[in-house]
Amino acid sequence: MRTLDLLHRWAGGIVGLVLALLGLSGTLLVYKDSWVMAPGAGDALVVDAGPVADAVARLFATPDRPDSIVFASEAFGLHRLRSPGGAGAYADQAGNIVATWDGIWARPELWLFDLHHYLLAGDAGEIFIGIISLVGLFFIISGFILWWKLRRTFQFKLWPARMSRPAIIRHHRDIGVVLAPLLFISCLTGAMLTLQPVANFILSPLGPAKEWRAATAPPKVKGGQLAGNPDWHAMLAAARERFPDAQFRVLSLPRKPGDLISLRLKQPAEWLPNGRTLVWFDPADFHVVEARSALEMPLGQRVFTKVYPLHAAKVGGLALKLLMTLSGLGMALLGTLAVWTFWFKQPKKVRVPA
Incomplete structure (x- = not known):
């Protein structure tokens, strides 16, 4: 038990601030659609294929056309355009550009997302966050084991009674066990999203991971050359x-x-905000090469698509948002106080008279 206690304290002292940073940034991202400031962000969603195709044609007709368009949703009324090198833009649903950027630092929601998902370090940062998520699971399990022997002293307090080391440790232990189920969901889903072997x-x-992951892979069909004036109306109508x-x-x-034009859709029964229903078109003549419904994919893929909505509170309405807010703020509090007590609130050494 002493070894477990040492591992828990040392690991918390080393990575506590990273967990605090992830918890705080994740909490802000839960409400991102509410605080992003841009003209038209609150517009009602246009669902008819015709007007959507008109906007697509207008946006892709520009000389510096984007690589992809993330369409407006019921929660956020602007299309997001993605271009190489981190550049992009917001456009209203009529196809008018309302904001542009050359990199993530131009928009707070972009660098905050990159910070939370990649620690501003690309793929290496994503792997590191996955490892930190596993460390977070270790904290939850070991913390519960260490709490169990002292469970009779449990007291629920939102904040330590005093900012002394014993009071902070006691608060850390007791509030940690209260938040453990929410923290477990956050860390487990975070690890599944960032570390493929964990999800597998x-x-x-x-079912075999190779099988259910293949359900979203593009068809092994070579497409023609992209036409100069794609028929977006025909594709979206199809x-x-x-x-x-x-x-x-x-x-x-x-x-x-040789690649195909791809379109992701979201059916009402899907949890994933951007859906996993897929349609591919030939870039030369715009015919449908293949279409796959997310509701008919292998069970492993259908379950995996529910991981991100749970992690980011994209399902469950206000109730899950509030629960994930508690998880994020709790992680920030626990991580910060763990570092504080470990490095700055060490017990004073008592000198023994010679």
């Missing part, structure tokens, strides 16, 4: 005919010769 292992009872109740979510141009 947890979902292994639902997608709407196949999935009448779905919302258009993400439209992407081919990245290299």
Whole structure:
């Protein structure tokens, strides 16, 4: 038990601030659609394929056309355009550009997202966050074990009774066990989203990972050369005919010769904000190459698509947002106080008279 206590304290003292940073940034991102400031952000969603196609044609007709468009949603009324090198723009649903940027530092929601998901360090940062998420799971499990032997002294307090080391440690222990279920969900889903082997292992009872991950892979079909004036009306109409109740979510141009135009849609029963219903088109003649419904994909893929909505509180309405807010703020509080007590509130050494 002493070894477990030492591991818990040392690990908390070293990575506590990283967990605090992730908790605080995650809490802000839960409400991102509410605080992003841009003209038209509060506009009602346009769902008819015709007006959406008109806007797409206008946006892709520009000389510096984007690589993809994330369509407006019920929560956020602007299209987001993505371009190489981190550049991008917001456009209203008529296709008018209302804000542009050359990199993530131009918009607070962009660098905050990058901070939370990648620690501003790209793929290496994402892997590091996944490892930190696993460390967070260790904190939760070891903390509960260490709390159990002292459970009779439990007292619920939102803040330490005093800013002394014993009071902070007691508060850390007791509030940690209260928040443990929420923190467990946050850390587990975070690890599943950032570390593929973790998701593969947890979902292994639902089928081979190779099989369910292949459900979202593009068809092994070589597309033609992208036409100069794509018929977006025909493509969006074809997608709407196949999935009448779905919302258009993400439209992407081919990245290299031979790739297809891809369209992601969200059906009402899907939790994932951008959906996993997929339609691919040939860039030369715009015919549908293949369409896949997210509701008919392998069970492993259907369960995996629920991980992000749980992690980011994109389902469950205000109730889950509030719970994930408690999780994020709790993680920030626990991480910060853990570092404070470890490095700055060490017990004073008592000198023994010679």
